[in-house]
Amino acid sequence: xxxxxxxxxxxxxxxxxxxxxxxxxxxxxxxxxxxxxxxxxxxxxxxxxxxxxxxxxxxxxxxxxxxxxxxxxxxxxxxxxxxxxxxxxxxxxxxxxxxxxxxxxxxxxxxxxxxxxxxxxxxxxxxxxxxxxxxxxxxxxxxxxxxxxxxxxxxxxxxxxxxxxxxxxxxxxxxxxxxxxxxxxxxxxxxx
Numbered sequence: 001x002x003x004x005x006x007x008x009x010x011x012x013x014x015x016x017x018x019x020x021x022x023x024x025x026x027x028x029x030x031x032x033x034x035x036x037x038x039x040x041x042x043x044x045x046x047x048x049x050x051x052x053x054x055x056x057x058x059x060x061x062x063x064x065x066x067x068x069x070x071x072x073x074x075x076x077x078x079x080x081x082x083x084x085x086x087x088x089x090x091x092x093x094x095x096x097x098x099x100x101x102x103x104x105x106x107x108x109x110x111x112x113x114x115x116x117x118x119x120x121x122x123x124x125x126x127x128x129x130x131x132x133x134x135x136x137x138x139x140x141x142x143x144x145x146x147x148x149x150x151x152x153x154x155x156x157x158x159x160x161x162x163x164x165x166x167x168x169x170x171x172x173x174x175x176x177x178x179x180x181x182x183x184x185x186x187x188x189x190x191x192x
Contacts, residue, residue, distance in 0.1 A: 019188040021063050021111070022056045024138075027180045029071060029102075034173035035164070041177075042083070046100075048072035060135070060184075061107045064116065068103035069180070090163040094156035095123040111135060111186065116142060120178075125151045131179065143179035 029049055032041045053067025073092035076084050100122045107116040113134045120129050131144035148157055153174075161172040 018058070019186065020056050020058055021060050022185045022187065023054070023063060024183040024185055026051045027067075027069055027182045029069060029178075029180045031179070032177040034175065035168040035171065037169060037171050039173060042078060044076055044078040044084075044087075046071040046073075046075055047077050048075040060111050060140070061109075063184075064104045064107055066104060068101065071100040071102070073098055073100060086164055087160070091153075091156045091160040094159050095151075095153060097122070097124065109133065118142075118144075120146060120151075123151045123153055123156075127151065129178065135184070138183055138185060139181060140184050141179065141181045143177065145175050146178050148174045148176060 026049070028045065030043065030045045032043050034041055048071070050070040051067070052069075054063050057063035073095075074088050076087050076092070078084055078087070100120065102118050102120045105117045105119050105128060108114050109116075113132075115130060115132050117128050117130055120127055127146065127150050129144050129146045131142040133140060133142040135141075157172055157174060161168055161170065164172070
């Protein structure tokens with residue numbers, strides 16, 4: 001009888017154990033901009049990213065809601081220092097502000113997939129950008145598209161195109177694929 005009670009108590013304790021979602025790495029922001037009439041993608045990110053938010057919460061939604069990242073625009077990284085310098089000089093320096101702010105306003109879904117709305121502030125303009133997310137193999141990935149013209153970036157886009165005319169073949173696209181990712185772990189009770 002004692003063995004049965006102990007097993008029952010252990011089972012109840014496990015069922016009542018508090019489960020959490022833990023962010024194992026800080027969010028990494030990535031983007032793909034497009035050039036040439038054939039719309040060739042150029043991948044990039046930001047070397048200086050500041051994250052404000054929880055590292056652990058009871059759910060994915062609670063972990064992400066109201067979290068914020070700040071991206072220093074003079075620290076872009078496309079794996080090509082010459083291109084990075086041109087992006088900073090002829091695009092980001094043509095806009096107002098040295099930082100892009102992004103904060104999660106809403107999230108719908110579960111621990112495997114869903115959508116979220118991220119408010120992006122750039123060039124003195126704040127726009128809600130919808131993203132879709134999936135969680136697979138312990139990695140959270142969110143992706144969406146923003147339009148630079150929504151951020152009054154017509155002139156910076158024009159300057160970038162003029163100063164990169166040959167490699168862009170006279171065309172720089174206004175839509176940019178954006179997203180972020182991080183490693184996470186679900187655990188319950190003392191299991192860490």
